[in-house]
Amino acid sequence: MEKITLELLFQINGIGSASGLIYRDDSLFIISDNSSFLYEYNIQEKELHKIKLFEKSQENIPKKDKFDFESITQKGNKFYLFGSGSTPNRNKRISYDLTSAAIEDKDLSAIYGKLKQTASISDADLNIEGSLFHNEKWHLFQRGNGAQSKNGLFVLDKKENDIRFFPIPLPKIQNIEATFTDAILVEDKIYFLAAAENTTSTYDDGEVLGSFIGALSFDTFEVAFTQKISATHKFEGLSLYTSSKENIEFLLCEDKDTEALETDIYKLTLNLK
Incomplete structure (x- = not known):
C-alpha cells in the first residue's frame, strides 16, 4: 500500500463548488461547476482574481442553467475547460490563452454525441469530469455515476478520426462503485481522483461515501493502485x-x-519509497 498523507493547506473565500484546479507559477487556477468564471488565486499574496469566460459571467448559476465545468487541463499555452455533457447546455469547451488572455468558446455537442455512441451511453449518463492531452490525443474521463454505471476513459485521436472507450472498474464503498472526478498525467502514470456517491444520477447529488487517489498505467490503462483518502469528502480537482x-x-x-463561496485546498503527499 502506498504511504499517503492528506492535510488541509488553506481556504479560499470567494469560490464555491470547486471542481478542478491547476497549479502554475505560485498561482492556483480554479474552476467551479456552478460558475462561469475562471479563478486565479495567488498563493503568496493571498489574492483572488476572477476571469470572465463570458460577457455576463455569473456565480451560483441555477443547476438547470449552469455550464457545469468539471475539468480543466493545460495544452501548450492554453487552459481548456470542459463541460460535463450531462445536459445539452453543458456541452461547451472554453480555451483561455495564458499569454493574450484570449477566450474561445467551442460547442462539443457533436463530439459528445460520438462519445455516447462509441460507449453506448445514454444522453443522461455522459459525465466528463477529467481531461488531459498527450501524444496528440485527448483523454476524457467519464464518471460512471449514472444509471448505466459506465466509468472509464475516452481516447480521441483527431488525426485518425478515431474514438475509443476503455471501461475502468474501481473499488466500492457500501456497494457503491467509486467513479472518476479528475485525472492528470505525471511521467508514465495517470493519477486520478474518484468518489463514491450514493446516487444513480449525473444531475442530482447524493450522499458522499468517500474519495480515492489512484493511478493508471498510461500504456495499458490498467489500475496500478487505489487508496481511500477520505470517508466524507468529495474531492474533484x-x-x-x-x-x-x-x-x-x-x-x-x-x-x-x-452555495457557500469558500473552497478548501488540501495537500496530498504520496511516498514513492
Whole structure:
C-alpha cells in the first residue's frame, strides 16, 4: 500500500463548488461547476482574481442553467475547460490563452454525441469530469455515476478520426462503485481522483461515501493502485504541486455541493519509497 498523507493547506473565500484546479507559477487556477468564471488565486499574496469566460459571467448559476465545468487541463499555452455533457447546455469547451488572455468558446455537442455512441451511453449518463492531452490525443474521463454505471476513459485521436472507450472498474464503498472526478498525467502514470456517491444520477447529488487517489498505467490503462483518502469528502480537482524521487505532492479541491463561496485546498503527499 502506498504511504499517503492528506492535510488541509488553506481556504479560499470567494469560490464555491470547486471542481478542478491547476497549479502554475505560485498561482492556483480554479474552476467551479456552478460558475462561469475562471479563478486565479495567488498563493503568496493571498489574492483572488476572477476571469470572465463570458460577457455576463455569473456565480451560483441555477443547476438547470449552469455550464457545469468539471475539468480543466493545460495544452501548450492554453487552459481548456470542459463541460460535463450531462445536459445539452453543458456541452461547451472554453480555451483561455495564458499569454493574450484570449477566450474561445467551442460547442462539443457533436463530439459528445460520438462519445455516447462509441460507449453506448445514454444522453443522461455522459459525465466528463477529467481531461488531459498527450501524444496528440485527448483523454476524457467519464464518471460512471449514472444509471448505466459506465466509468472509464475516452481516447480521441483527431488525426485518425478515431474514438475509443476503455471501461475502468474501481473499488466500492457500501456497494457503491467509486467513479472518476479528475485525472492528470505525471511521467508514465495517470493519477486520478474518484468518489463514491450514493446516487444513480449525473444531475442530482447524493450522499458522499468517500474519495480515492489512484493511478493508471498510461500504456495499458490498467489500475496500478487505489487508496481511500477520505470517508466524507468529495474531492474533484487534482494538480501536481511538487515531485521528487521520494515523494509526489498534489493539490486537491473539494466540491461541497453548497452555495457557500469558500473552497478548501488540501495537500496530498504520496511516498514513492
